[in-house]
Amino acid sequence: MTSTSGAASSSKICFNSDCNDLKSERPRKGWRLRTGELAELCDRCACAFEEGRFCDTFHSKASGWRNCESCGKAPNSSWPPLLFHSSLSERFKDYSAKGWSQLAGSGPVPWRQAPSLFNSSIPQPELHSRVPYEVDLSTGIDRLNVSDRLSIPSLEKTKIEDFSERLMNGPLKLGAPDILENGNAGINCEEPPSSCLTKSQQPSLKEEPSNPPFGLAVPYTSPGDANGQIGVSGTHLRPNPQPPLAKQLHSNLHNGLDSSSETQIRNGRPRPDGRGRNQLFPRYWPRFTNQDLQQISGDSNSIITPLFEKMLSASDAGRIGRLVLPKKCAEAYFPAISQPEGLPLKVQDSKGKEWIFQFRFWPNNNSRMYVLEGVTPCIQNMQLQAGDVVTFSRLEPGGKLVMGFRKASTASATEQDNEAKNSSGVSMHGDAEMADPTSWSKVDKSGYIAKEALGTKLAASRKRKNSMLGSKSKRLRIDTKDLIELKLTWEEAQGLLRPPPNHVPSVVVIEGFEFEEYEDAPILGKPTIFATDNSGEKIQWAQCEDCFKWRRLPSNALLPSKWICSSNSWDPERSFCLAPQELTTEQLEDLLPHCNPAASKKMKAAKREPENVDALEGLDTLANLAILGEGEALPASSQATTKHPRHRPGCSCIVCIQPPSGKGPKHKQTCTCNVCQTVKRRFRTLMLRREKKQSQKEAETTCKKPQPSLPDKVLDDDPVPRTNAGNSSPNVKKVVSEGSDNDPNRVKSSTSPFKGQIDLNIQPEREEELSPGADSGSMMRLIQDATERYLRQQMLSSGGNSNSDATQTPPGGGSEGEKISSSVNLGSSHRDSDRDHPTVFSIKTSAPSSATG
DNA sequence: TCACTGCATGGCT
DNA sequence: AAGCCATGCAGTG
Numbered sequence: 001m002t003s004t005s006g007a008a009s010s011s012k013i014c015f016n017s018d019c020n021d022l023k024s025e026r027p028r029k030g031w032r033l034r035t036g037e038l039a040e041l042c043d044r045c046a047c048a049f050e051e052g053r054f055c056d057t058f059h060s061k062a063s064g065w066r067n068c069e070s071c072g073k074a075p076n077s078s079w080p081p082l083l084f085h086s087s088l089s090e091r092f093k094d095y096s097a098k099g100w101s102q103l104a105g106s107g108p109v110p111w112r113q114a115p116s117l118f119n120s121s122i123p124q125p126e127l128h129s130r131v132p133y134e135v136d137l138s139t140g141i142d143r144l145n146v147s148d149r150l151s152i153p154s155l156e157k158t159k160i161e162d163f164s165e166r167l168m169n170g171p172l173k174l175g176a177p178d179i180l181e182n183g184n185a186g187i188n189c190e191e192p193p194s195s196c197l198t199k200s201q202q203p204s205l206k207e208e209p210s211n212p213p214f215g216l217a218v219p220y221t222s223p224g225d226a227n228g229q230i231g232v233s234g235t236h237l238r239p240n241p242q243p244p245l246a247k248q249l250h251s252n253l254h255n256g257l258d259s260s261s262e263t264q265i266r267n268g269r270p271r272p273d274g275r276g277r278n279q280l281f282p283r284y285w286p287r288f289t290n291q292d293l294q295q296i297s298g299d300s301n302s303i304i305t306p307l308f309e310k311m312l313s314a315s316d317a318g319r320i321g322r323l324v325l326p327k328k329c330a331e332a333y334f335p336a337i338s339q340p341e342g343l344p345l346k347v348q349d350s351k352g353k354e355w356i357f358q359f360r361f362w363p364n365n366n367s368r369m370y371v372l373e374g375v376t377p378c379i380q381n382m383q384l385q386a387g388d389v390v391t392f393s394r395l396e397p398g399g400k401l402v403m404g405f406r407k408a409s410t411a412s413a414t415e416q417d418n419e420a421k422n423s424s425g426v427s428m429h430g431d432a433e434m435a436d437p438t439s440w441s442k443v444d445k446s447g448y449i450a451k452e453a454l455g456t457k458l459a460a461s462r463k464r465k466n467s468m469l470g471s472k473s474k475r476l477r478i479d480t481k482d483l484i485e486l487k488l489t490w491e492e493a494q495g496l497l498r499p500p501p502n503h504v505p506s507v508v509v510i511e512g513f514e515f516e517e518y519e520d521a522p523i524l525g526k527p528t529i530f531a532t533d534n535s536g537e538k539i540q541w542a543q544c545e546d547c548f549k550w551r552r553l554p555s556n557a558l559l560p561s562k563w564i565c566s567s568n569s570w571d572p573e574r575s576f577c578l579a580p581q582e583l584t585t586e587q588l589e590d591l592l593p594h595c596n597p598a599a600s601k602k603m604k605a606a607k608r609e610p611e612n613v614d615a616l617e618g619l620d621t622l623a624n625l626a627i628l629g630e631g632e633a634l635p636a637s638s639q640a641t642t643k644h645p646r647h648r649p650g651c652s653c654i655v656c657i658q659p660p661s662g663k664g665p666k667h668k669q670t671c672t673c674n675v676c677q678t679v680k681r682r683f684r685t686l687m688l689r690r691e692k693k694q695s696q697k698e699a700e701t702t703c704k705k706p707q708p709s710l711p712d713k714v715l716d717d718d719p720v721p722r723t724n725a726g727n728s729s730p731n732v733k734k735v736v737s738e739g740s741d742n743d744p745n746r747v748k749s750s751t752s753p754f755k756g757q758i759d760l761n762i763q764p765e766r767e768e769e770l771s772p773g774a775d776s777g778s779m780m781r782l783i784q785d786a787t788e789r790y791l792r793q794q795m796l797s798s799g800g801n802s803n804s805d806a807t808q809t810p811p812g813g814g815s816e817g818e819k820i821s822s823s824v825n826l827g828s829s830h831r832d833s834d835r836d837h838p839t840v841f842s843i844k845t846s847a848p849s850s851a852t853g
Numbered sequence: 854t855c856a857c858t859g860c861a862t863g864g865c866t
Numbered sequence: 867a868a869g870c871c872a873t874g875c876a877g878t879g
Contacts, residue, residue, distance in 0.1 A: 313871085313872055313873085314872080314873080324870095324873095326870080327870065327871080328870090362858095362859060362860065365862090365869070367869070367870075
């Protein structure tokens with residue numbers, strides 16, 4: 001970086017030597033010069049500066065802030081266009097695509113700004129509403145928010161050294177990464193005062209008083225960004241007044257080198273900048289050892305970002321299952337929550353197990369008290385007790401939240417080493433994409449996802465906290481109650497889950513319910529239609545979420561759940577919504593019958609039914625799964641494990657919109673509202689499972705026949721059937737042993753916990769009435785109908801969309817409607833999906849449909 | 854009666 | 867002295 005101009009204010013020319021424009025009479029201030037003055041800029045440069053277009057890294061060996069030859073971010077290369085603001089949105093998108101880390105001047109990205117973190121949990125509406133200054137990438141950028149993003153917290157350089165020294169010279173020996181140079185994780189110590197910063201922070205500070213006090217944050221590139229799907233959704237952003245100071249920690253294992261001396265550490269030390277209230281107590285500073293970091297990263301190239309740690313109090317480790325989070329940490333590194341209910345948070349533990357905690361807060365003295373709920377199983381599993389330390393860190397890529405631990409006793413370190421090479425509280429499994437075959441996992445009864453290997457450790461922890469379990473019995477029952485939703489959601493999710501590439505799912509039976517188990521993170525994909533073109537080439541058709549046009553894609557294309565034309569990298573000519581649809585209505589109709597002839601009849605009928613929205617909503621769970629999952633593994637579980645404490649007015653969850661059992665007006669049996677649809681669908685699924693299980697038991701006991709007595713077809717009537725028949729039967733360890741207690745795949749013994757827990761309106765005793773033989777038929781019809789409506793909607797929206805080409809007509813509307821099927825690939829994510837694995841979402845609607853049930 | 858939930862209190866930083 | 871947070875406790879089901 002070279003300084004090319006003289007005094008900041010002596011000249012009438014813009015300080016930026018590449019500009020040479022005259023400054024205005026009241027020149028705007030730019031970066032701070034070594035002299036201490038602020039560079040005076042012309043309006044254009046000032047604006048560019050304020051928007052972070054200048055090199056944002058201070059290079060100590062250079063003399064200024066411009067023409068950065070070290071990092072290449074010279075004004076020349078990003079010379080501001082004249083129409084800054086009009087281009088802002090575009091630039092913003094561009095930044096998004098690159099990841100927030102490359103937002104010039106934006107500083108490190110706090111956790112809460114990392115979309116993937118939210119992906120890891122079930123997003124809630126709150127995520128979209130909590131931000132007072134939302135960025136709407138589609139309509140423009142909220143300037144304030146942008147400014148927030150671009151703002152840089154002021155630092156006192158000398159004050160930030162100690163933590164970095166601790167990192168650099170202490171036992172951590174963590175290399176300060178060069179990322180600080182490239183990615184603006186580095187925060188300029190001589191950060192220029194920005195007018196944007198000032199004005200934007202005020203409301204934010206008001207709204208979010210927290211100031212992430214330390215950071216080790218990571219230049220963030222979310223997976224969503226990578227695939228261009230979710231990207232950095234502005235609605236996920238939170239106007240964080242001061243991005244946390246950050247430092248990216250590469251494990252020595254991977255980068256093996258310290259940064260250049262030029263690199264300035266943006267350390268994680270609480271800012272001693274006079275805002276004492278914002279300081280984080282040292283007891284929360286992460287104290288990761290080399291070993292910790294190595295263990296976290298394993299052999300991967302994961303980047304570890306220690307976030308914070310906390311010593312467990314008696315309350316934390318107690319049976320209440322609530323882990324009080326340091327407020328600053330919670331606000332800095334966990335998703336922002338505006339409602340006390342918070343949101344479920346997926347956390348990976350030291351062994352790669354996934355846990356779902358409820359991250360929430362309580363109002364407390366005009367403040368908030370953040371807690372993680374439901375940590376008891378995890379803490380027990382880790383065999384932690386008061387005095388032990390839990391650590392939170394983050395893995396990149398993936399933004400996975402990792403919860404580690406450190407035993408209070410020094411002996412425990414050895415113990416941990418012996419116990420598991422990497423169980424000093426950190427994970428060997430970098431992220432969900434890591435190919436550890438044991439990472440994925442099944443649902444434990446307590447509502448978290450746990451690996452099978454859990455058993456022995458649980459036993460040990462039970463021994464230690466024996467008394468606790470007794471008192472927890474009811475809690476477990478409640479969890480079981482909650483799990484109704486979980487399991488059913490899982491079942492629904494199963495229809496959307498696809499094995500990751502090169503993996504064949506196996507089926508495990510959990511409490512009598514089958515779940516596909518993937519040895520890697522399953523994938524939620526977008527429904528597509530597989531077909532073969534005229535040349536015999538296998539292709540698939542995917543529908544744009546925005547324009548509803550169908551686009552032809554390679555059969556092996558991996559689509560996220562939300563796919564739009566602009567993501568069509570396979571066909572640039574149709575990579576935008578205005579491009580005409582390649583598929584004519586007739587072709588579409590021809591295409592669809594491949595899937596399910598029966599469905600076409602329904603679709604045809606559907607055109608006469610105006611209200612297909614309700615049924616569509618009945619599938620919203622699936623849709624949400626697909627949309628919200630966005631490649632993340634099993635998000636459904638997190639939602640399902642959410643404890644919903646004391647439903648509040650305004651809560652729109654399925655529980656709250658339904659009168660409590662026995663109270664309020666009951667829904668009629670013919671009610672087709674969303675709740676009833678959902679409930680009935682779930683109930684039907686349950687009954688089918690149960691019936692199947694019972695039949696198998698009978699078959700086993702009487703005939704010793706391994707074949708299930710219930711035809712598979714019945715299961716295929718499942719609203720969210722797992723597979724299409726020829727496609728890949730997964731490694732079905734299943735059915736024969738399903739009902740057996742000796743089933744090795746059986747994770748938990750079936751305790752038949754579902755009685756009376758299906759329909760909030762259905763009294764427990766009614767469940768038996770609603771046996772498959774009695775009522776499930778109508779339920780099946782309901783389910784089928786809902787499914788068909790969904791498919792109908794899909795087709796209608798494609799064919800009838802006003803944006804569509806004139807060549808399109810609503811599919812299913814013609815005489816060919818009889819042939820239209822509803823075999824939809826819900827997971828094109830598998831590369832060999834049409835060959836090796838079941839990727840066809842088969843909805844067999846052989847039974848006559850009844851709209852009202 | 855008991856476990857869970859949400860809030861309040863007060864010690865401590 | 868402010869406010870965080872560990873913990874107590876009352877309300878609820």
